[in-house]
Each structure stands twice: as structure tokens, then as C-alpha cells.
Amino acid sequence: MAFTFANVLGKSALVDGDKFFDLASISKGMVSADPMESLAEPQALHRLSAGLENFSASGIIDEVELEAPVPRPANSFGIGLNYQTHVDEAEMATPDVPMVFAKLPSCIAGPKSEVLMRSDECDYEGELVVVIGPGGKDIPEETAWEHVLGLSVGQDFSDRGAQFMSNPAQFTLGKSMDSFGPIGPALVSTDSFKTPDNLELRTWVNGELRQHDRTSNLIFGIPKLVSFLSRFVTLCSGDLIFTGTPEGVGFRNGVFLKDGDMVRTSIKGIGTLENRCVRIPD
Ligand code: ZN
16 A cells, blocks of 8 residues: 655644654554654554554644654765756766765754755755665666665755865765755655656745646666665665756756755656755855
């Protein structure tokens, strides 16, 4: 049974329609209130989700503040240049293997968190985020989906000045500044989707549609990414992969985010992030 998981004020919850159910309560304490611990028990999430009609809801999801569904991943990866349209706008060469950087766990933030910008060269990148379930090492592509717990929406906010401050460029720091990795609003189990490898992704800035593509256009698809990363790193439950962004980012036109801008990022079947940009002193 498919499940939708959310982090309500630091506590694990299952979502059904507009209602949420506190996981520790409905499981009578069998499943942890801590999101990282409960995500390590996918069988319990599937089973409890199948019986939600037996419980009274803990509240309405739109009336509570959601935090990142995976607040403290052990590993969090970003993939660069993974849509051909974005490779073209960046005027870079198409990679032969996945181009990987760290989206450090400390930058992970909630679905409506503010983006704290320390420069006038910050940019948005709307992305599908993969959440690893059962981890592993040397995972073959053929069985990689079995290691995916679910999917979420992410923003790979990027300080382009920091990203290109050196030659060759270094991606990790400029993409891992505090608050630069909002995810959510929920984690939706992979079996919720008819075609988990073909989802519609859109990003708006102040209501203007800037990015619109489908995840079927990833150069390196999810099985390839999971398999490739697991050759180097033992993947753990809750690890994140920001899978890359399609065309339409700001820096191709020299247009960057300003104080007060509202960035909305949406994937059909998962939900929408809403992140207000705040310029802070450097
Ligand atoms: Zn990115």
C-alpha cells in the first residue's frame, strides 16, 4: 500500500488527502516519532497507511507547519548537468558519467523555509529528489528501484558566485549554504506512481513559470544514479539524491534571485515547495 509521509513539527506523520495522522500515536509507539527512525521501517509505513480509516486524524495538513520529510540524511548528493536542455543553456559538455557533488545535509530545509542569500548571484534549480530506503553497496541498476523508498520535491538553490569562484568550478559549497536545500512537502512512496520515472516538474518565480520538464528526460535516470553512487558510497536509509535541473535557471540570462522573491517548485503527485528569498548581509 502506497504511503505519503510528512514531518509535522519534527514528528513523523502519514498523510491521507488533507488529513495527517501522527505515526507514534496510531502505531501505539511501535513506530518512532522521529522521522529518520520511522523512515527506516518502510514495511510499517506501508501497513499503517493501508489502515488509516481506522484512526481519527491528528489534524489538517494545510494548518500545520511542515519540516523537511527527511531532516537529517546521512548522505545527500546533487547531480549536475542531468538534463540535455540544461547542459545546452549552461554551454557545457554532456557528461559521460553522472556529475556528482555534495548537497551537504546541513543545508536541508523545510518546504516553506526562507532562502538566506548572502550574495546577489543566487539562483534556483527545481529538482526531483530520490529518497533511499533499504541502503546498500554495489546495487545493480536492475534492482535499484527496490532501494528507493520514495520521491520528493527539492530546490537546489545555488550561489553562482561561490560555485564559480575558482577554476575549475567547485559545486558543493555554493549549493550547500544554510537553507539552500528545501525538500518536501511530503515523501511519496514509489508505488504511489504509475510511472515514477516520468513526472512533471515546474518552477515559478513570483508566479512566472521558469522551468517545465519531465523527469523522463533525465540523462542518467534513477536506476543509473543509485547504482553509480553505490559503487563509491554505501547508501543508507534516508539518503537523498537531488537528480538535476532542467533548463530555465536564472544565470543563463544573468537574472538572479532578489530579496522578497517567491520560488515555487512543484511535481505532480508530490506537492509544491514555496520558498521566499531573503537577502542577508554577507
Ligand atoms: Zn542542481
